[in-house]
Amino acid sequence: MTTLTEAPPPLTPTAPEPAPPRRRGRLTPYWLLLPGLLWLVVFFALPMIYQASTSVQTGSLEEGYKVTWHVATYWDALTAYWPQFLRSVAYAAAATVLCLLLGYPLAYLIAFRAGRWRNLIMVLVIAPFFTSFLIRTLAWKTILADGGPLVGALNTLHVLDVTNWLGWTAGDRVLATPLAVVCGLTYNFLPFMILPLYTSLERIDGRLHEAAGDLYARPFTTFRKITFPLSMPGVVSGTLLTFIPATGDYVNADLLGSTDTRMAGNVIQTQFLRVLDYPTAAALSFILMAAILVMVTLYIRKSGTEDLV
Amino acid sequence: MTNGTGGDVRLTGIGKTYGSFTAVHPLDLTVPQGSFFALLGASGCGKTTTLRMIAGLEEPTRGTVHLGDQDVTRLPPYKRPVNTVFQSYALFPHLDIFENVAFGLRRRGIKSVRKQVEEMLDLVQLGEQARKRPHQLSGGQQQRVALARALINHPQVLLLDEPLGALDLKLRRQMQWELKRIQTEVGITFVHVTHDQEEAMTMADQVAVMNAGRVEQLGTPADLYENPRTTFVANFLGTSNFIEAGIEGASGPDVVLRAGDGRLVLPRERCRTPATPGAKVLAGIRPEKISLTHADDADSVPEGRNRITGTIADAAFTGVSTQYVVDSPVCQEFAVYVQNVDRDPRLVPGARVVLHWNPAHTFGLDAAQDAAAGVEEAA
Numbered sequence: 001m002t003t004l005t006e007a008p009p010p011l012t013p014t015a016p017e018p019a020p021p022r023r024r025g026r027l028t029p030y031w032l033l034l035p036g037l038l039w040l041v042v043f044f045a046l047p048m049i050y051q052a053s054t055s056v057q058t059g060s061l062e063e064g065y066k067v068t069w070h071v072a073t074y075w076d077a078l079t080a081y082w083p084q085f086l087r088s089v090a091y092a093a094a095a096t097v098l099c100l101l102l103g104y105p106l107a108y109l110i111a112f113r114a115g116r117w118r119n120l121i122m123v124l125v126i127a128p129f130f131t132s133f134l135i136r137t138l139a140w141k142t143i144l145a146d147g148g149p150l151v152g153a154l155n156t157l158h159v160l161d162v163t164n165w166l167g168w169t170a171g172d173r174v175l176a177t178p179l180a181v182v183c184g185l186t187y188n189f190l191p192f193m194i195l196p197l198y199t200s201l202e203r204i205d206g207r208l209h210e211a212a213g214d215l216y217a218r219p220f221t222t223f224r225k226i227t228f229p230l231s232m233p234g235v236v237s238g239t240l241l242t243f244i245p246a247t248g249d250y251v252n253a254d255l256l257g258s259t260d261t262r263m264a265g266n267v268i269q270t271q272f273l274r275v276l277d278y279p280t281a282a283a284l285s286f287i288l289m290a291a292i293l294v295m296v297t298l299y300i301r302k303s304g305t306e307d308l309v
Numbered sequence: 310m311t312n313g314t315g316g317d318v319r320l321t322g323i324g325k326t327y328g329s330f331t332a333v334h335p336l337d338l339t340v341p342q343g344s345f346f347a348l349l350g351a352s353g354c355g356k357t358t359t360l361r362m363i364a365g366l367e368e369p370t371r372g373t374v375h376l377g378d379q380d381v382t383r384l385p386p387y388k389r390p391v392n393t394v395f396q397s398y399a400l401f402p403h404l405d406i407f408e409n410v411a412f413g414l415r416r417r418g419i420k421s422v423r424k425q426v427e428e429m430l431d432l433v434q435l436g437e438q439a440r441k442r443p444h445q446l447s448g449g450q451q452q453r454v455a456l457a458r459a460l461i462n463h464p465q466v467l468l469l470d471e472p473l474g475a476l477d478l479k480l481r482r483q484m485q486w487e488l489k490r491i492q493t494e495v496g497i498t499f500v501h502v503t504h505d506q507e508e509a510m511t512m513a514d515q516v517a518v519m520n521a522g523r524v525e526q527l528g529t530p531a532d533l534y535e536n537p538r539t540t541f542v543a544n545f546l547g548t549s550n551f552i553e554a555g556i557e558g559a560s561g562p563d564v565v566l567r568a569g570d571g572r573l574v575l576p577r578e579r580c581r582t583p584a585t586p587g588a589k590v591l592a593g594i595r596p597e598k599i600s601l602t603h604a605d606d607a608d609s610v611p612e613g614r615n616r617i618t619g620t621i622a623d624a625a626f627t628g629v630s631t632q633y634v635v636d637s638p639v640c641q642e643f644a645v646y647v648q649n650v651d652r653d654p655r656l657v658p659g660a661r662v663v664l665h666w667n668p669a670h671t672f673g674l675d676a677a678q679d680a681a682a683g684v685e686e687a688a
Contacts, residue, residue: 210366211399213386215413215458225412229403 095185184252200234316342323372347513351686604661
């Protein structure tokens with residue numbers, strides 16, 4: 001047995017040591033991670049900590065704020081502004097559903113039917129990003145202007161009667177109503193819905209459609225049983241990419257809405273920049289973040305995307 | 310199911326063009342009910358397009374498709390009593406094996422599918438895998454799922470598009486057997502598209518050899534092999550040697566040919582070109598029909614056999630046989646396969662030899678065609 005423990009004679013007497021390059025190689029991933037980590041620390045972790053400490057401070061602008069662990073701010077903020085929170089979620093949900101209804105057919109068209117027009121349509125989807133978010137939203141102000149052609153047409157067609165009855169619009173106006181805010185949100189976040197939908201639809205093997213047809217599935221059944229389930233990753237990421245920023249948005253409510261359509265984002269903005277009540281603003285931000293986190297987690301659990309291929 | 314011609318697949322003048330490109334020239338084809346039919350050809354020969362036209366996945370530019378007495382030319386795929394085993398299987402990745410196999414039954418509104426699906430999975434020996442997803446199975450298992458998913462619907466015709474193309478050689482041999490067994494068991498008409506001539510010959514009752522959008526020849530594997538009508542078929546199915554010869558005249562039931570300074574005899578009924586004296590003909594002979602005798606023993610070659618002389622250029626020992634390449638004045642690179650029964654040690658490269666064979670094994674083809682047609686495609 002002793003002979004077995006002995007090292008076998010080296011095949012080449014001067015085999016080079018491979019150790020030094022390997023040790024350096026082992027650290028490479030960390031060096032590569034470093035810029036990203038630094039970025040996260042400076043622009044994400046530090047502001048979060050600063051924000052969190054602000055939210056438990058008390059004091060006034062003149063005397064300065066001090067950390068007193070006054071957690072009640074959270075409760076006060078929630079009791080005072082829960083309608084705006086609910087409104088944020090409702091508007092964002094409505095905009096997300098509208099984006100899905102508008103975006104899915106378009107993404108489907110681009111993925112399966114557009115042929116050589118595919119790239120052109122993709123450019124058109126992204127084109128609005130070439131102008132600023134603000135300008136685009138201001139443009140909607142013109143489109144939805146009182147007495148403008150759109151509002152006039154909706155009035156003539158008695159669409160406004162229906163939306164008035166639903167409480168989405170008021171009187172002869174669209175501007176400064178919930179409908180206007182939801183329209184603005186839908187418009188602004190539509191590309192974020194279309195792009196992931198397109199990506200996941202485009203990945204579906206066309207032969208699966210043929211196989212379904214071959215196995216007696218009509219085109220609509222093929223969509224219901226094959227295409228839609230396989231596009232679920234796109235649906236989930238699209239709805240998240242739309243819903244999350246839409247919930248926190250304040251520009252659309254600011255420019256297209258009224259005091260009755262204020263969302264959580266507007267409240268936070270006002271608290272920070274007008275009222276200068278920093279603790280309340282910070283607490284509101286954290287509540288919004290937590291609420292979104294909980295909703296998103298539940299949603300992902302429910303849709304079970306990790307189960308999909 | 311009815312007997313007789315009630316369930317034949319009949320293609321009448323069916324053709325497909327894409328713009329100015331003709332994928333399938335108008336062709337007529339009848340696949341008898343219950344047969345194992347192979348469409349054989351190189352890639353791009355139109356075999357898959359033909360299959361897809363039967364499935365309804367491709368609309369023919371002209372002609373009609375009949376299943377039995379029913380004209381299905383304008384029926385969408387989901388209304389045709391036909392199922393397909395797709396190349397690379399096209400299994401539904403989000404459904405488990407059970408649901409993949411049950412898909413067709415459910416679409417036809419059948420509620421209690423459990424028993425049928427389990428039976429079908431047992432037939433393809435996948436009973437244990439029912440709750441797995443397709444990507445968890447091996448290639449051979451996925452292939453069997455694809456087969457089960459199609460067969461469970463008891464189609465009038467099962468279409469197989471290169472179903473074994475993605476499998477390695479050993480598995481392919483095994484699945485060829487399996488497919489043949491299942492076909493015999495269920496008695497459904499199989500139309501099998503393949504580029505593998507060996508696969509087509511071992512499995513099919515009838516083979517249609519396709520080339521450039523046309524059916525070159527249709528027949529049983531043995532018939533195609535023994536009596537090829539074109540050089541393409543002769544070269545695509547196995548290997549053939551061709552000698553360019555001039556017709557000298559007729560002698561009883563035979564045609565006498567002159568090749569170089571030798572004479573060859575060819576049965577008249579195996580000559581595909583008119584036996585007019587002076588005309589050219591390609592005399593073909595399969596490598597395994599030829600006997601090889603060393604030039605020193607030339608006298609021992611019996612009378613009445615076709616014979617030519619040459620020099621061995623190369624010899625490759627393959628175990629069962631030895632494959633020789635012989636240089637001869639009438640034909641460069643003559644292939645000869647000799648069974649390794651009694652090996653003559655003198656038959657080495659450089660040796661002078663006499664090649665001789667029974668004249669009945671010679672076939673004559675029109676000399677106007679390229680003698681090497683189909684060689685590349687078969688490779």
